[in-house]
Amino acid sequence: QVTLVESGGDSAQAGESLRLACLFSGPDFTYYAMAWFRQNPGKQREGVSAISWTGESTYYADSVEGRFTVSRDNAKNMIYLQMNRLLPQDTARYFCAAAAYGRRWRGMPPDQYDYWGQGTQVTVSS
16 A cells, blocks of 8 residues: 655745655555646646656646756655745645556646645745
């Protein structure tokens, strides 16, 4: 059984930085592509960034390209999201998700992700 636990959410001012982390518990971490999603109440879950099993390939939503960086440490079963130059529109609950090998993970369609964390709240004020 896989569980995902996010941390690092906080309140920040526009222009500041935050780093989110997600701990993967369970077997075969390197079997999963990983992603970060975000969601606000009453809105659809949005894919933010994804990373391949080895970490060699990464993908970003247009809204965060150039500001956010996703990474993973396969030795520690962790993924990270470095968020720089935060904007008020980055305010959301951020979720970590895992897609098993063979899933169509690149475009970050939520239905291709098998496991989800509970999320961590990021609030950016202007």
